[in-house]
Amino acid sequence: MTIAINxxxxxxxxxxxxxQEVLRGVDLTIDSGExxxxxxHSGCGKSTLLNIVGGLVKADSGxxxxxxQPVAGPGPDRAMVFQNYSLLPxxxxxxxxxxxxxxxRPDWKRARVDEMVERYLTAVSLWEHRNKRPGQVSGxxxxxxxxxxxxxxxxxxxxxxxxxxALDALTRSRLQQQLVxxxxxxxxxxxxxxxxxxxxxxxxxxxxxxxxANLPYPSVRTTIDVPIPRPRNxxxxxxxxxxxxxxxxxxxxxIADNDVELAEAAAA
Amino acid sequence: xxxxxxxxxxxAPAADHxxxxxxxxxAPADGAGGGIGAPTTSAAGSGSRSAASTADIEVxxxxxxxxxxxxxxxxxxxxxxxxxxxxxxxxLAVFVALWQFATRGSTAVxxxxxxxxxxxxxxxxxxxxxxxxxxxxxxLYISLRRVFLGFGLAALVGITLGLIMGAxxxxxxxxxxxxxxxxxxxPLAWFPIWLYIIEEPAQSxxxxxxITALWPTLINTAAGAGAIPRDQRNVALVFKxxxxxxxxxxxxxxxxxxxxxxxxxxxxxxxxxxxAVEMLQGNSGIGYFVWNSYNALELDKVVAVIVLxxxxxxxxDAILLMLSRxxxxxxxxx
Ligand SMILES: Nc1ncnc2c1ncn2[C@@H]1O[C@H](COP(=O)(O)OP(=O)(O)OP(=O)(O)O)[C@@H](O)[C@H]1O
Ligand SMILES: [Mg+2]
Numbered sequence: 001m002t003i004a005i006n007x008x009x010x011x012x013x014x015x016x017x018x019x020q021e022v023l024r025g026v027d028l029t030i031d032s033g034e035x036x037x038x039x040x041h042s043g044c045g046k047s048t049l050l051n052i053v054g055g056l057v058k059a060d061s062g063x064x065x066x067x068x069q070p071v072a073g074p075g076p077d078r079a080m081v082f083q084n085y086s087l088l089p090x091x092x093x094x095x096x097x098x099x100x101x102x103x104x105r106p107d108w109k110r111a112r113v114d115e116m117v118e119r120y121l122t123a124v125s126l127w128e129h130r131n132k133r134p135g136q137v138s139g140x141x142x143x144x145x146x147x148x149x150x151x152x153x154x155x156x157x158x159x160x161x162x163x164x165x166a167l168d169a170l171t172r173s174r175l176q177q178q179l180v181x182x183x184x185x186x187x188x189x190x191x192x193x194x195x196x197x198x199x200x201x202x203x204x205x206x207x208x209x210x211x212x213a214n215l216p217y218p219s220v221r222t223t224i225d226v227p228i229p230r231p232r233n234x235x236x237x238x239x240x241x242x243x244x245x246x247x248x249x250x251x252x253x254x255i256a257d258n259d260v261e262l263a264e265a266a267a268a
Numbered sequence: 269x270x271x272x273x274x275x276x277x278x279x280a281p282a283a284d285h286x287x288x289x290x291x292x293x294x295a296p297a298d299g300a301g302g303g304i305g306a307p308t309t310s311a312a313g314s315g316s317r318s319a320a321s322t323a324d325i326e327v328x329x330x331x332x333x334x335x336x337x338x339x340x341x342x343x344x345x346x347x348x349x350x351x352x353x354x355x356x357x358x359x360l361a362v363f364v365a366l367w368q369f370a371t372r373g374s375t376a377v378x379x380x381x382x383x384x385x386x387x388x389x390x391x392x393x394x395x396x397x398x399x400x401x402x403x404x405x406x407x408l409y410i411s412l413r414r415v416f417l418g419f420g421l422a423a424l425v426g427i428t429l430g431l432i433m434g435a436x437x438x439x440x441x442x443x444x445x446x447x448x449x450x451x452x453x454x455p456l457a458w459f460p461i462w463l464y465i466i467e468e469p470a471q472s473x474x475x476x477x478x479i480t481a482l483w484p485t486l487i488n489t490a491a492g493a494g495a496i497p498r499d500q501r502n503v504a505l506v507f508k509x510x511x512x513x514x515x516x517x518x519x520x521x522x523x524x525x526x527x528x529x530x531x532x533x534x535x536x537x538x539x540x541x542x543x544a545v546e547m548l549q550g551n552s553g554i555g556y557f558v559w560n561s562y563n564a565l566e567l568d569k570v571v572a573v574i575v576l577x578x579x580x581x582x583x584x585d586a587i588l589l590m591l592s593r594x595x596x597x598x599x600x601x602x
Contacts, residue, residue: 074505088518
């Protein structure tokens, strides 16, 4: 799926406050098969942009086209992993995944549904905890269940909002590998949009890194290509000649953004 | 370990700073295991302490933290229960004494002893049934039947309609003004209309209970179904939940606690209103019994039935409360 974002603007209005401009004219085209990471300070609108692509939030103006068609609403072709996991609290982890698969893939046979549920719950090491409810597992486990749910519906595009944020380093790197495998393989999943706070994670996974910024430039600041050949390996990737340059560029951008913010705060 | 081994001198100064009794007694509870050092604090501190924290101190002396804290919890709960029960008895005793005092010398208004005797009398043959008189048990049964019928009907309609109202915005907008206008109307005001239409007092009474029970159930259900957390709605949207899955996995579980609250309110008001309806409608039921006793100037029976009505109402509410405890999910996060 090609995702074309054109001139997307979004402000949030709250009663008693001036409108808060979160996205000011975002232009971005993501080609089919691309893996794009989004990075930026907290509150700069990464989740908002992802939600707009997902169809959960309406942009004030501008368009989002998926394969040329304007986004009409959410759907399982753009499955999301929400930042706050968003599991249904009354259902077991298995039920959470299962219901999502059943509902979004009504044409799948029971056996296929069961197979996908088991495959992805196993992939995130939750099969033995499948009968626990979200309230009975740790934050990291809930997050893995949310990842399994999104993978299991075989979406063409995955929208991931800090999907590995609550995980320990080991689990995270295993899931990163699984994510790349899923995306790389013959599966339906072609395109991945992933919000992350980890610079290393972004460089390890993405073809392109989109750097977003806060006010006074609430938009896409730059996009940085990651020309490191795949398969990538977290230990060898750091020796690639491009690695240090990219990392420095990212850090500089984030610090610059931070400085602007601090200056704003001081002026206010 | 560290906290308990703390020397009194290390702990004592803290007690000096927190002079208020609330502060000192809060410390051991908040500090959990570490708070075991608190006995020293309290020993050095003021003497005014709650029963629960006194138990803490005694058991902590035995020095087996894990079991002792559990025992302490159990013990202090038992202790506070006993204390509460004692106070309940005191309250009742004072009330009865005042009642006795107020009705002394009166022949018409019954005192507690007369009323208790009458109650025992009524309960001794609850189901007798002659052509012009019935036992109190039968009247109770008749009233309960009416309440359950009206309540059940109201639950069916109220929950269904409430879920639709909560889930579908236009339906909410269409019905809400109507509901808001009709809700404050005393359900008894409808009685003449039903009586005229149905021409059957017993059924009219059921309809009145239905109306009574409908509003709280409807409004609470709609409120619960209308307040689905945004992230759950998003999940349903992204994964294209079909109506049945949305109903079953999102709408009902979220609305359930408020549905039960609505049912509880409905039952409470229904049980109150039935007495009034039966007074108007007049041939059976506890309301009729009350009115009939008044007409025969047997106020002792009225008082006895008041006690019965109260107890039955309490039991009904307790049943629904149990239901609500049962359906309310434990701590939920994520
Ligand atoms: N529904 C909403 N109503 C009002 N303001 C909102 C809403 N959603 C987001 N915002 C505001 O928009 C800004 C961007 O939010 P967003 O969640 O997109 O940030 P983010 O980049 O994902 O941050 P983080 O890294 O902390 O997740 C924030 O300042 C937030 O307060
Ligand atoms: Mg976010």
